[in-house]
Amino acid sequence: MTDKPVLLIVEDDLALQRQLRWAYEGYEIVGAATRAEAIEALRSREPAVVTLDLGLPPDPDGTSEGFATLAEMLALKPATKIIVASGHGARDSALRAIALGAWDFYAKPIDIDALGLIVARAFHVHALEAENRRLAARETAAAGFGGLIYASDEMAKVVRTIERVAPADVSVMLLGASGTGKELLARGIHDHSPRRRGEFVAINCAAIPETLLESELFGHEKGAFTGAVKTTPGKIEQAAGGTLFLDEIGDVPLPLQVKLLRFLQERVIERIGGRKPIPVDTRIVCATHQDLGTMVADGRFRDDLYYRLAEIVVRIPGLAERPGDASLLARAFVRRHAAAMNPAVTGLAPDALAAIDAWGWPGNVRELENRIKRAVIMADGKSVTAADLDLDATAADALPLNLRSARETADRKAIRQALAQADGNISGASRLLGVSRPTLYDLLKSYDLHG
Numbered sequence: 001m002t003d004k005p006v007l008l009i010v011e012d013d014l015a016l017q018r019q020l021r022w023a024y025e026g027y028e029i030v031g032a033a034t035r036a037e038a039i040e041a042l043r044s045r046e047p048a049v050v051t052l053d054l055g056l057p058p059d060p061d062g063t064s065e066g067f068a069t070l071a072e073m074l075a076l077k078p079a080t081k082i083i084v085a086s087g088h089g090a091r092d093s094a095l096r097a098i099a100l101g102a103w104d105f106y107a108k109p110i111d112i113d114a115l116g117l118i119v120a121r122a123f124h125v126h127a128l129e130a131e132n133r134r135l136a137a138r139e140t141a142a143a144g145f146g147g148l149i150y151a152s153d154e155m156a157k158v159v160r161t162i163e164r165v166a167p168a169d170v171s172v173m174l175l176g177a178s179g180t181g182k183e184l185l186a187r188g189i190h191d192h193s194p195r196r197r198g199e200f201v202a203i204n205c206a207a208i209p210e211t212l213l214e215s216e217l218f219g220h221e222k223g224a225f226t227g228a229v230k231t232t233p234g235k236i237e238q239a240a241g242g243t244l245f246l247d248e249i250g251d252v253p254l255p256l257q258v259k260l261l262r263f264l265q266e267r268v269i270e271r272i273g274g275r276k277p278i279p280v281d282t283r284i285v286c287a288t289h290q291d292l293g294t295m296v297a298d299g300r301f302r303d304d305l306y307y308r309l310a311e312i313v314v315r316i317p318g319l320a321e322r323p324g325d326a327s328l329l330a331r332a333f334v335r336r337h338a339a340a341m342n343p344a345v346t347g348l349a350p351d352a353l354a355a356i357d358a359w360g361w362p363g364n365v366r367e368l369e370n371r372i373k374r375a376v377i378m379a380d381g382k383s384v385t386a387a388d389l390d391l392d393a394t395a396a397d398a399l400p401l402n403l404r405s406a407r408e409t410a411d412r413k414a415i416r417q418a419l420a421q422a423d424g425n426i427s428g429a430s431r432l433l434g435v436s437r438p439t440l441y442d443l444l445k446s447y448d449l450h451g
């Protein structure tokens with residue numbers, strides 16, 4: 001066995017089969033002369049592409065056995081690209097073969113070069129479709145994770161960690177820049193934990209004025225302060241039996257940090273103006289874009305609270321550090337927003353994809369989604385362009401330090417993308433990059449990248 005792509009040739013004329021074997025060098029050729037042999041080869045070798053002669057025994061002058069083989073193969077492995085050949089009543093057979101799901105048809109006698117082109121194209125399309133299926137599978141697998149979409153190994157690693165910690169009742173701290181998907185991941189933790197039937201309650205500690213934050217979190221009794229007209233439970237109580245997501249935890253003022261710490265130690269709260277402690281069983285997931293380590297060192301964040309909250313710390317990389325994610329997310333957002341706002345739009349133009357890859361995404365996924373939403377509304381034609389995204393002029397980067405550093409940046413980016421596309425496979429990535437494996441190894445070493 002070689003690692004060349006497998007081409008199955010179903011042909012009862014053994015001389016012709018031999019001739020084809022010699023003609024196509026780039027593939028590993030497997031021959032079959034009957035339906036039974038063809039099915040056996042399909043099962044054992046799973047060829048991506050098959051050429052099928054319709055005139056097979058016991059009906060070598062007709063097409064019945066050929067069509068039966070076609071139908072059986074497609075039923076077994078629908079993604080197989082089957083190219084049908086026949087000399088009899090070519091037009092009718094062609095129509096019938098295509099209707100049954102054949103990839104293409106050619107009329108005998110065989111022209112080796114013409115058939116070679118059809119075969120090569122079939123392999124190419126098969127590979128593209130396989131890649132699409134792989135990405136779609138990742139999308140669906142991740143859909144359980146609050147609809148999280150990703151292709152990069154960086155994000156796959158984050159998801160693996162989250163999947164592992166979700167069922168354990170530990171507090172999780174998510175660190176990442178704004179718009180990287182922290183809330184989505186927090187929701188994912190909740191949905192994959194035994195508390196999923198309870199509520200997921202999110203509170204953005206930065207968005208609520210200091211004076212109100214305590215009451216929001218802990219609730220208040222009627223009459224506790226002016227305007228407290230009725231007793232109101234806080235977010236912590238609301239999250240009993242579920243998960244409390246404290247976003248921007250770094251913005252909680254010090255006095256409230258003390259109260260939060262007491263809750264985490266004793267698992268009881270007291271509403272403002274209340275006298276009796278109320279036990280609350282909730283899991284805390286928190287997030288911040290701030291450097292809590294420095295805040296602890298500066299005395300702006302209590303270290304005892306930090307350690308209570310950060311039993312597990314998960315770092316979420318920025319969108320620009322996740323090769324392949326931006327374009328995958330962009331496609332998904334185009335689908336989502338086009339359906340709602342401009343159904344004529346079906347995709348992204350090549351210049352838009354290039355601009356998306358080149359952009360630094362300071363606002364991460366949120367920025368990407370907003371740009372796509374606006375572009376879908378603005379788009380005139382079927383495709384969103386770089387101009388619709390407002391990325392054409394702005395995508396021009398500042399001048400790099402020197403040519404060497406510009407080359408290194410470009411190299412690093414291309415290597416990471418190729419590795420992402422090849423699923424981390426060095427041979428695959430080196431083929432995509434057009435360099436030898438040893439060259440790629442050297443580059444990985446010199447740039448301190450990991451394959």
Ligand SMILES: Nc1ncnc2c1ncn2[C@@H]1O[C@H](COP(=O)(O)OP(=O)(O)OP(=O)(O)O)[C@@H](O)[C@H]1O
Pocket residue numbers: 147148149150176177178179180181182183184185247289329365366369
């Ligand atoms: N991997 C992803 N797949 C699909 N959608 C995503 C992904 N990451 C983020 N989003 C979407 O992007 C938006 C921003 O994500 P989210 O609110 O989770 O970010 P955040 O890190 O919590 O941001 P902030 O810190 O500003 O609150 C949301 O609409 C979210 O649904």
